[in-house]
Amino acid sequence: MRKKMQSIRNKVLFFGLLMTIIPLALISVYYIQNMADYVGETGEEMQKMRLEHLATDIRSEIRQVMDQLDVLASLERPAEMKGPFYEVLSSQDAIDTLVVIDRDGVLLSQVARHTLNHADTGDTWPVQADSGVTPDAGEPVISDVLVNEYGQPYMQMIAETGTDGLRIGATVQLQKLIGNVSSYQLDDEAVIYLEDPSNQVIAHQDYSKLWQPSTEETAQGIEIRTEIDEVQWELVMEQPRREALSPVFDMMRRGGFTATVMILFGSVISVFAGLYFVKPIETLQQGMRRMKTGYWPEAMPVERQDEFGELTRAFNEMNETIQEKEQRLRQEKERLDIVVNSMDAGLAVVRKDYSIAWMNPKLEGWIGERREVPCFQLFHDQDDACYACPLRDEVTYDKMDEIMTRKDRSGAERIYRHRVFPLNYTLEQDEEALIVMEDITEEKQMEEKIIQTDKLSALGLMASSFAHEVNNPLASVQIYAEDLSDRLTEDEAELLESGDMAHYLQVIRKNIDRCKTITGNLLNFSRKENWEERDIRVRQVVEESLVLMNHSLNKQGVDVTVTEEEGLPAIRGDALKLSQVFVNFIQNAIDAMAGKTAPALSIRLYQEGQDLLVDVADNGSGIRPEDLDKLFDPFFTSKPTGKGTGLGLSVCYGIIKQMNGVLEVESEPGEGAVFRVRLPVPQKETNPEHGEV
The missing domain is CATH 3.30.450.20 (PAS domain)
Incomplete structure (x- = not known):
């Protein structure tokens, strides 16, 4: 029954009948109601005038008696x-x-x-x-x-x-x-009576109700009251409503019959008009049903020149257009399948419950066809979703981008770039995100080679500094050792008793430790190793970088200032790679401040929101505006030939990006430059097994 009511034919017929019956019924009800109100108000006013006339006669009689008494008094x-x-x-x-x-x-x-x-x-x-x-x-x-x-x-x-x-x-x-109250002539069922202040009937047309309390039921009738102020009496008239509204009832009967005839006539017209208008729509509906089953109907004949004829022509055009677009979609799908299957990247569509809805052959070749396994187990071998996954309700990231390592089927370790993009328009409601995986093992190996090349370049620049830094403590060791050797040949007992031997040995040990620290830092800096992520204190990395560049800074007379905001948290990253970034910044600052009378280098560590920031500022020559956009491009350098390779800032940019950070620069020519490193502070709830970042 419900399905039949949903058809356009029944809806049109129902709407036509509804629009015929309801207006006529509302007009009839409105007219009858207004007439009833008018007749009731008119009748009530007439009865009130009659009652007031009778009350005036009674007041006149009472007033005459009162006036006669006043004359006698x-x-x-x-x-x-x-x-x-x-x-x-x-x-x-x-x-x-x-x-x-x-x-x-x-x-x-x-x-x-x-x-x-x-x-x-x-x-x-x-x-x-x-x-x-x-x-x-x-x-x-x-x-x-x-x-x-x-x-x-x-x-x-x-x-x-x-x-x-x-x-x-x-x-x-x-x-x-008041005898005229009993004799006053009214309509058949109307009554009039007089009440004293205690509601006792003192005059009534029905003598059986005299001296009785007033108990007339007037809920279904009209009641009119007027007071006689001289004696505080109340004159009351009551009339049944059916008697007052009898003309209205007659009018309702005649109007109801007329309205019924009009409604029937309008309904017949509505039915025929509805069937006439619905017929072409039903024809189009049949054509749509054939299209739904996959059968493309032939062009329908246009039999009418009105809007339905235009609708038929539009349907024929739509039918032709859809067939053309379906053919194009088949061709596009074929091309897309070829592109997706030939891509060097793995693709997968993930549902909201983290299960795999689809994956391309490349990804199947890397990890196998295990679609029933949640993606976080498939890619990371962990029991919960990745901490930055866009599918998690508490995550506000637009996408997920991380680096992970996995062993392929041959057991070799490969490096993948793992990205997750939310899907806003999908055919299935539970399809939520697209996973893109790229094998970047060769790219990472090349990056490591570039980083190592930059290290070697920095080591070449620091070679003289290293020789000087090591030569000073070695010279002190030599002096104290020779002096100690000479004094031992003279008076060994006195040397022991005075404590000079212990002092000499302490100075020698201190300078040896200094040499060990310098060589250890240099070896640590030059060591080639894979990315190692751990908790690091940025202030400690800054201090180690300054130690490596200490000789160059002292040689040029640079005033170094390091300020740190209290309570800075640790960050996740590779300390050696971060040290390489700071060494590059310091070396660039030294080069930029060459020839300055009062060179100054300031390093500031502070927190801003969920990021830890490090500003490395100098008062050197600054950077030209046209060079700012090319500053991090590989092999770009503004230094003279032989002074740099152009890889330093490009490598720094890659290292900071690997740590999910941002590298910024601010500079005005002649005003110095500020290199700002912005690193994310780890959230309290982190996933320890999310791969390399």
Whole structure:
């Protein structure tokens, strides 16, 4: 079912039906909802106006009674005047009794509609309005709704006269005052009632609900309330929502039928239009399926002149182009296979789990076809990945480049350059890197010969220095030995007792040790040996290099300064090769400072980030800008003929590169030169079996 829904035909049909049904349905719902809101708001406003009109009538009746009491209260001797009281009774049907009482409620005068109008001395009028409602200051006090002995509701109003504490009281019949509430005509199911401040119904169109608490359920209906402020009553009207919205329901039925007809009509049109547009796409899909199976279809006929016709023409062109490119790819693959298989370098593709995905025949001939073995075991015979391998998550190097030694199948030791490059675009997700291995045994042997040649050249330059350095201590040995021999023939006992013999022997031993150190350093420097990597202290290598060049420095009067930053770590490398680099720098500095009145050589050792730096600076003649780019080229020299071979700095560059370092130079003509060696400090976690670097 899901696969059928993913077809273009079903998607187009579904989309057409969806775009037909949803807009029409949304428009219909929006229209009906707005009409319902409008009708509801209009009906509610009309009912509110009717309710407010009825409330205004009730307020008017109450206000008239209050105004009549205010008139009676303004009389000077109300207890002696009966006429105004009778006039009020005749004009206000709601008033049943009018009385004049003192502050204690003693009845002084009474005018009643249904009883005798006289008052016995000492009679009291039951005052109920003291706990009632006082609308505003200076207006009559109104009691709560009361019921007399006949079951008729009434209330009291009392107004202050301001004369000797006399008060005017009135008994008001509610039936006369609010009877129009019960008789008010509304719609069939609408009701209207009046509540006192305690939510008790005091007027209702349904007499069975009088004097009952208000419990009308209005959650499904419309409820409108308005207050009668004079007595704090609330006039309420309720109407069922279905009655208020009956016109809306009729409109919804008619609108729903119309919308259904429109949706059906639009759906039919959408289905036919969808099938018409999908047909050429299905034809192209069939052609694509044939291409997927490896069968190249013939050109499809172009039957339409619209965008689908253009799509068919584009498909035919694409089909022809793909066939041409496939043929070219076959040719390129054939050429690439020839190139890769004939290369003198070994190639391998490594997966993320370090297994070999592919290797060329050259690499198979070197190490054998063992693709199931991880690359670090295959190349290094170790149990973990190489410390600088780009496949390791914690490594941030862009590539890996190292020198390693292995024995070939005949047992001969060979030197290989081992490089690893990350792959960014691969067909398989687990193919991560390309390994390139080159047999550089002959190249390394040639480099060693060049290095040895440079050593011999340096030894030739140091020959006179060596003779002088050895001659001085030998001359001292000779002098002390002859003097000691002469004194032994004279008085051997005195020589022993004075300690002169021990002193002479100590001086002779000291000078012999100095000769031994000088010859040892020279032999060590000239010794030919393979690359040997170990932990070395750069300061010690610098001091040994200065000892070798000591005579030349003293002869030219060079002021040598060596400064070292505290706490410098050891580095990995070959001390003898590094010493050869410093000897070359010192010799070049001596040559550059020839003729200087105050030659100075400064050597500074410091750390910068993860690198240890050595700056060898002189105040010689400097280097011309045009020579800086050629400085490390083999056989390039700016010295006169016979002064140099041009191999020194080239050899230095190769040695520093073998130690994974960088050789830099800064110079201005006439301002001297600074040769800077930048060597990497080993990480705390290193792999001890990673081959030669």
